[in-house]
Amino acid sequence: MSNLAIQAQEIRQTEKSSWWKNAIGYQIYPRSFKDSNHDGIGDLNGIRQKLPYLKELGVDFMWINPIYASPNIDNGYDISDYQAIHEDFGTMEDFQVLLKEAHALDLNVIMDLVVNHTSDQHPWFLEAKKSLDNPYRDYYHWADATKELPPNDWQSFFGGSTWTYDETTGQSYFHVFAKEQPDLNWKNPKVRHEIYQMIRWWLDLGIDGFRIDAISHIQKEPWDFEITDNQWAPFMNVAGIEAYLKELKAIFNEYNVMTVGEASGVPHQEAAAWTGDHGYFNMIFELEHCERIGEIGQQKGSILHLKHSLNQWQTSLADSGWNALYLENHDTPRSVSVYGDNSPEAAKALATVLLLLKGTPFIYQGQEVGMTNYPFNSIEEINAADTIHFYQTLLEQGKMTTEALAIAVNWSRDHSRTPFQWEDALHGGFSTTEPWLKVNENYRMINAAQKDLESSSIFHHYQALIRLRKQTDALIHGKFELLFPEHPTVFCYTRTTETEQWLILVQLDRKQTIVSFPDSWDYSKWEEIMTTADVKPLKQQMSLSNFEAHIYRKKTV
Structure with missing residues (x-):
């Protein structure tokens, strides 16, 4: 074989293994996507029903938020069994059928991998709580403390101390999120072995990759670390994390799969070390562009900051690495409300910006039809634990109910978690019964069925942009x-x-x-x-x- 033929073969192989560079992703929040069994909760068979819709849109893979067994304290990000499906969503057999049918349509399936923490109902933690010398004790972080005095004053992402006292053993356990989400101790090789076995189990099942949740938090500073300017510094991109990320990368390299890490606290200057041919993941989700401006309770996204931040990431990964592109997801409000005025024109403009940048675009469910923020009227309409905690804190600070609600819900994650608006029908066509979260009343005008009524719909604009991108090398690699x-x-x-x-x-x-x-x-x-x-x-x-x-x-x- 000639040198030119060998080079051509190598190029083809590289492109094949980097299929995600030419792909468009679609994020599914399963609880709110489509209810097939009329219980008000979206499920796996609901996703199956809508595979032709995803194919029509033109996407290449779907990232499915957690569907694992869970008490649902944090909507599935508190996992009690990594190798079981939550009954709300169906069964493992349902998942395998979904995977098979998606692959038959050339749609890849990416799962959420949540390995910074487990649920406090996971068998490992239930064992760990039993005694100081339990074999599973060191699967988590424990420290001497009293009920009144935690090991340090670090604060969790969900508010309050990162420590919760355990009466049985007289120590406190560590959690960067809710107290029901104890952090795993990655320093323990047994923990890593268990995690790596689980990862291989899912990859052997045939999934096409992972979005790795909260991965930049798995390494912690010593408990006597003193915080200066950044309150999250003790558990955000801490030195030493690279050893664990290299081990993960070695596993992912055994399979031709896509990996995208949620890398909170990783600045654009370090992006090339995290992503690309020599990085830990194919790409990472950065959080730098998500800044808000304006009066508290009425804040919007900063377009100028959005431009500056995305420019820095585009520039930092120009020659090495790859961007994961998004404007909204399950943790952010709706982009058409944040950066626009809820109009179809704003939705199309934002789509044009997003889909033609360099990187792999992720469309969040409902974004392609222009779904907007929900006008929450009471805290009872909220499900997100962090929003409820924020609201209660504001009341304790002396805020009136109306003001506290406006401030707390302004940037609530529940804006993006309201059920998908499929058509102008009861509950927006999401379910035949009352959904787990209220459907936005604007479903009568904003819904997926509009694509069949309007040739100039937001959906058709997304569709056209996707086609244009896939046909144009400059819009992928330029x-x-x-x-x-x-x-x-x-x-x-x-x-x-x-x-x-x-x-x-x-x-x-x-x-x-x-x-x-x-x-x-x-x-x-x-x-x-x-x-x-x-x-x-x-x-x-x-x-x-x-x-x-x-x-x-x-x-x-």
Whole structure:
């Protein structure tokens, strides 16, 4: 075989093993996706029913939030059995059928891997609590304490101390999330062995990869570590974590699977060490771009910060590594409410920005039809434990009920967890019975069935963007460059290869604004390929308004 033939073969093999670079992901929050057995809770067979919908949209894989056995203190992120399916969602047989049918449609399935902590109902923790010398004691973090005086003053992500006192053994156990989610002790090789066996079990079952939850928290500082400026520093991307991540990577490398780590606390400067050919994961979810501005209780997303942050990540991973792209997920409010005005125009504009950046885009369920934040009227409508805790804290601080509710729900995770709006029918077509969380009343106008009634629907815009991306090498592998970095509302960037250049020009506001491109450009060579508004030939000076988006192409050879 000639050298050229060998090189071509190596390139094909590399592309095959990096299938996720050309893919579009779709995140499913199963409890709120589709209820098939009429109990008000979404389930695995509901997902199966909607596989043709995902195929029609054009996505390549789905990331399914936790479906494992769980007491559901944190909606499945408190796992009591890693190798069992929660009865709300169905059975392991249901999952295997889902996996088979998804693969038959060329849809890959990515699972959530939650290994920073377990549920306090997991058999390991139930054993660990029995005595100081129990064989499972060292599976978790314990320290001497009294009920009144914890080992240190570290605070958990869900509010309150990271320590909970155990009367039986006279020690406290550590948890960075809820007290019902004790952290695993990764220093214990037996723990890692158990975790690695479980990972291989799922991969051998045939799944196509993992989104690894809270992975940057598995290493902890010594308990006497003193916090200075960052209260999360004792358990966020702590030195020494790399040893465990390398072990995980070695397992993932045995399989042709996709991995994306939730890497809270990993700055863009360290991104290349975490992702890419020499990193721990194929890509990571960063949290730097999720900043809010405005009066407390009425906060919105910062478009300027969004641009700056995404630009830093695009630049940091330009030559090494790969971005995981998202604007919303199960832990954030709806992007069309956060960065827009809940309108179809805003939804299409944001889709244009997201889907043409360099990286693998993740669409969160309902994003492709423009689902919005929910207008919560009372704390009884809330399920998220952290929102309820925040609300109660605000009341204790002296806030009135109305003010406390407005502040607490402003950025609540439950905005994105309301049931999927499938059609203009009872409960939005999600279920025939009262759902576990209320359906937004705007389902009558905002629903997936609109795609069959409106050729210009948000769904069809997503569909067109996905097709365009998959057909265009420059929109997958092309170099990224941000234009007008300080403009408060215009998000404009180019994607460039040796043969062509693309310009994505989006106004993320209703107001009119004007941007000016260089005099030296030959504007006659630019062709408009897609727009959400009236066709506008590219000119040196462009007037933009009403969330309009334009996509231009210039052939360079």
